Amino acid sequence: MVTNGIAHNLFSFKFLSQRAAQAIDVELMSPSGGGFVFEQLVELAGLSVAQAITKEYSKDTHPRIAVFSGPGNNGLDGLVAARHLSHFGYKPKVYYPKRQDKPVNNGLLKQCTELDIPFVDTPESGLQDSDLVVDAIFGFSFSGEVRQPFVSAIEALKATQIPIVSVDIPSAWDVEKGIFRTLKKAERLKETTHELELMPG
Numbered sequence: 051m052v053t054n055g056i057a058h059n060l061f062s063f064k065f066l067s068q069r070a071a072q073a074i075d076v077e078l079m080s081p082s083g084g085g086f087v088f089e090q091l092v093e094l095a096g097l098s099v100a101q102a103i104t105k106e107y108s109k110d111t112h113p114r115i116a117v118f119s120g121p122g123n124n125g126l127d128g129l130v131a132a133r134h135l136s137h138f139g140y141k142p143k144v145y146y147p148k149r150q151d152k153p154v155n156n157g158l159l160k161q162c163t164e165l166d167i168p169f170v171d172t173p174e175s176g177l178q179d180s181d182l183v184v185d186a187i188f189g190f191s192f193s194g195e196v197r198q199p200f201v202s203a204i205e206a207l208k209a210t211q212i213p214i215v216s217v218d219i220p221s222a223w224d225v226e227k228g229i230f231r232t233l234k235k236a237e238r239l240k241e242t243t244h245e246l247e248l249m250p251g
C-alpha cells in the first residue's frame with residue numbers, strides 16, 4: 051500500500067515486480083504452498099488497508115472516506131476495507147462502476163449495503179466532502195492506457211488535494227516503472243513534485 055501522506059518514508063520501502071507479486075499470490079494459494087484460498091487473501095488485504103488508515107489518519111480528522119474500487123481484485127480489497135472502516139467508526143462511501151457477477155463480489159456488495167455504506171455514481175460525488183480517498187482501482191495486473199469507465203476516476207485522483215491511499219500501487223502508474231502512463235513528459239515532471247514515484251527493486 052502507498053499513501054501520499056507518508057512520502058518521507060518512501061525510500062525505506064521495498065517494491066515487488068509485477069511478476070514477483072503475481073508469483074507470491076500463486077504460491078500463497080497453492081495447496082503445497084501457503085494453502086490459502088482467494089477469499090482469505092482478499093479479506094486480509096482489505097483489513098490491512100483499513101488498519102493502516104487508522105494508524106495514519108484518525109477518524110477525528112479524516113472521518114469521511116471515499117473508496118474507488120476497480121473491476122478486479124484490487125477493487126475487492128477496497129470493498130473489504132470500506133466494510134472494516136465502517137466498523138472502525140469512519141464514514142466510507144464507494145465508487146464501484148464496473149462490477150463482476152461473482153459470489154465474492156456480490157457478497158461484499160451485500161455486506162457494504164447492509165452497513166448503509168453509500169454507493170455513488172461518479173468519481174466527483176465520491177470525492178465531494180471526503181477527507182481521504184482509497185484508490186483500489188488497479189493493482190498489479192494493470193497494463194496499457196487507462197480505459198473507460200476509469201479515465202475520469204484517474205483524472206479526479208490526479209486533481210484532488212485530499213490524501214490518497216493506494217492499495218498496492220497508485221492506479222494507472224506503470225506497475226514496473228511507476229508514474230502515470232497517460233501523462234506527457236512535461237506533466238510528468240509536474241506530477242513528481244507532489245506524487246510518489248515507484249521504482250522496482
Ligand SMILES: NC(=O)C1=CN([C@@H]2O[C@H](COP(=O)(O)OP(=O)(O)OC[C@H]3O[C@@H](n4cnc5c(N)ncnc54)[C@H](O)[C@@H]3O)[C@@H](O)[C@H]2O)[C@@H](O)CC1
Pocket residue numbers: 075076088091092093095120121122123124125126127187188189190191192193194195196197198200217218
Ligand atoms: N490472488 C489475487 O489475485 C489477490 C489479489 N489481490 C489484489 O488484487 C490485485 C490484483 O488483482 P487482479 O489480478 O484482479 O488485477 P487488478 O485488480 O490489478 O486489475 C485487473 C482489472 O483491471 C482491468 N484493467 C487492466 N488494465 C486496464 C486498463 N489499462 N484500463 C482499464 N482497465 C484495466 C482488467 O480488465 C481487470 O478487470 C492485487 O494488486 C491486490 O490488490 C489481493 O486481494 C489478494 C489476492
